[in-house]
Amino acid sequence: MTPQKSRHHTHGPDFDPALMLRAISLLRRLSTATNGWQRGATPGGYTVNQALVLHRLVVHGDATPSELATWMHVTRGSITPTIKRLEDLGLLARRIDETDGRKQWLSATQEAHEIADEVKGEVLEPIVDTFADWKAEALKRFCDDLDRVLATPAFGGTE
Numbered sequence: 795m796t797p798q799k800s801r802h803h804t805h806g807p808d809f810d811p812a813l814m815l816r817a818i819s820l821l822r823r824l825s826t827a828t829n830g831w832q833r834g835a836t837p838g839g840y841t842v843n844q845a846l847v848l849h850r851l852v853v854h855g856d857a858t859p860s861e862l863a864t865w866m867h868v869t870r871g872s873i874t875p876t877i878k879r880l881e882d883l884g885l886l887a888r889r890i891d892e893t894d895g896r897k898q899w900l901s902a903t904q905e906a907h908e909i910a911d912e913v914k915g916e917v918l919e920p921i922v923d924t925f926a927d928w929k930a931e932a933l934k935r936f937c938d939d940l941d942r943v944l945a946t947p948a949f950g951g952t953e
Contacts, residue, residue, distance in 0.1 A: 821943070838916045843868075843876040845917035851886060851902035852910040858899060885909075 840848075846866055850857060859877055863870040877900065880886045885906040891897035902910070925933055945951035 838913060840913050840917050841876070842917055842921070843873070844880055845913050847873070847876055847880060847900075848885060848902065848906055848910055848913055849918060851900060852907055856899045856901045858897060862900070880906075 843866070847862055850862060850865060857865070859873060860870050862877070863873045866873065877886065881888065885903055886900050887903055888898050888900055891899060928936075943949060945953040947953070
């Protein structure tokens with residue numbers, strides 16, 4: 795049997811094992827909640843990404859897949875299944891750009907406009923309400939801290 799390399803981590807004077815376990819537990823719970831969103835664990839069965847795309851198209855008008863991805867802070871490839879699913883449900887339509895045949899525009903269908911408020915209420919408003927009483931500084935710090943965690947190799951980052 796080959797001996798495994800041991801990683802010895804040096805911890806600073808403020809290291810608190812109980813606090814570290816709490817952080818790990820909270821990240822696990824956050825991951826579970828996020829997975830639920832992705833599977834459509836909302837009353838109407840819409841995922842957070844689907845609700846965001848519908849909201850963007852209904853409120854702000856037509857967009858390209860790249861514009862949607864940029865707006866949502868995700869890659870174009872990661873939004874493709876969301877777009878396809880909404881198209882399959884008859885909630886968005888595609889059209890080719892008149893001057894650039896490679897560019898596609900997405901627009902909300904009449905059915906999307908009819909259900910937009912319901913989807914927003916079921917999916918987006920509870921999330922927005924979570925942060926409604928947070929001061930901007932606290933929310934920015936929360937986002938910065940999450941970015942810092944997600945940038946580490948343990949979470950798929952490169953730092």
